[in-house]
Amino acid sequence: MLKRLSPRERFEQLLADFAPKLRTAFLEAIDDITGNIVLRRIVERLERGDINGAVAAMHLDPAAFRPLDEAIRAAFNGGGVATVEGMPTLRDPSGHRIVVRWDARNLAAEQWLQAHSAQLVTGIVQDQMTSIRTALETGLARGNNPTKTAVAVVGRVSTVTGRREGGIIGLTGPQASFVATARDELLSGDPAQIRKYLERTRRDKRFDKTVAKAIADGKPVPATMVDRITGRYADSLLKLRADTIGLHETFAALGASKDIAFRQQMEKGNLxxxxxxxxxxxxxxxxxxxxxxxxxxxxxxxxxxxxxxxxxxxxxxxxxxxxxxxxxxxxxxxxxxxxxxxxxxx
Known part of the structure; x- marks a missing residue:
């Protein structure tokens, strides 16, 4: 005999099903953006001092986040179906069973999906543009050439995966700032500043010996090594953001669909x-x-x-x-x- 799941068990099952899919959808969107970047176009614009043009050349288009939109819709509808299926049997005054269904085309359901997805994607894109513009301006002001400045933002193409890694695309504004600060710490040559990097919980600890040696020698970490270290740090932060979005958006979709599913039954007079x-x-x-x-x-x-x-x-x-x-x-x-x-x- 199959065990009837408790409300918490049903919710945890839905969370386990959909959160990884939302996480993957966000990373797919970022891969789509970085995979279509032509570095030469960005460098050309930076050489002319055209920061806005360089940002535009990255094509931070909301349409790139369509996989995330679809994953949110799937979680929302999955939550609605699970809610009505989990409702105890409702009966009319004559004792006949009332049929209850989740209506994905219900006005309230469509409005929630449209408003939520639009707000999420718009926020991601606007935050990206701001942090990328800041990073480009900071890199050029530091004296880095346009190519180095652009690569720090968009990342390098991995010879193993063929995808760009180590850039700040996909990170929140504060996370992009963390990467910039970590770079400054490692390049400072000040043991006290470099030591701060070792306090970062999302760092790649495989580089700790290199950083510890720089502290002992009282010298900056070599610039080429700093690029690798901060690149791995940025990748770790991107994974963190993907995990955060996966969980947060799944909770939001499941919470909204449950509430709306009950409202649908009330509108029909069933409750x-x-x-x-x-x-x-x-x-x-x-x-x-x-x-x-x-x-x-x-x-x-x-x-x-x-x-x-x-x-x-x-x-x-x-x-x-x-x-x-x-x-x-x-x-x-x-x-x-x-x-x-x-x-x-x-």
Whole structure:
């Protein structure tokens, strides 16, 4: 006999299915961008001092993120289907079973997908343009030639994989800044500054002996080695961002689809909001938010928001408009329950 999964087990199964796909879709989009870059065109524009032209030559087109759009849609629809399949059997006043289905073409579903994807991709592209422009300006101001400046941004083509590696395309603005600061530390020749690099948790530790030798000698790390070290550091940060996007966007899609799936049944008259409650479920993790731990077990009516200890109203975990301090890295979810006694009385 098959075991009936608990709400947490169903949610964790969906997360395990879709988060890796979103992570891969983001990396595919970045590979598409970097794989179509023609370095010569960027260098030519930098030689003319045309920073904007160099950025434009990288073709940071929102259309490149279509794989990510599609992966989010798949997670959203998967969450909606799982929600209605997990609903207990609903019956009409005559005792007949009510058929419930997930409607992917529902207006609220389409609006969430369109607004969420557009906001995400627009934010990624705009952040990219800003950080890339800053990196190009900084590289030229430092005295680097256009080729070296461009390669630091777009990366080098690996002889093994044939793909560009080590650039900052795909990184957030702060992450791109981390790479630039790490480069400055390694080139400084100041043991105290170089030692700061060894405190970076995402560094490639295979280079630690080289860095330690530079500290002992009181000399800068050789420039060619710095390119390799910071390139691997940038790759590690890109993997981190892909992991973050995979988890965050999957949680957002599953949370929204669950809420909308219940609303669809209410619109059809199969359920009434006053008969549905939702409970906050915290997922234990190493560095869990104390506020979310305190919210564990909080139960509210369907049409009301949860209230965080700091006063923030949260319709459900990862709901649109909720401050990032309550969403980024959050692994909480809402469990919806139907009061069947009240439903039958109705």
């Amino acid at each position: 009434q909001a006053q008969h549905v409650t939702k409970g906050w479920k915290h997922t234990p993790q190493e560095h869990g938010r104390m506020q979310h731990i305190a919210m564990q077990g909080q139960v509210v009516p369907f049409d009301q928001s949860f209230t965080a200890p700091d006063g923030t109203a949260i319709p459900y975990p990862h709901a649109p408009g909720v401050p990032t301090r309550h969403t980024l890295g959050c692994k909480c979810f809402a469990e919806y329950k139907i009061d069947f006694v009240a439903q039958l009385v109705r």
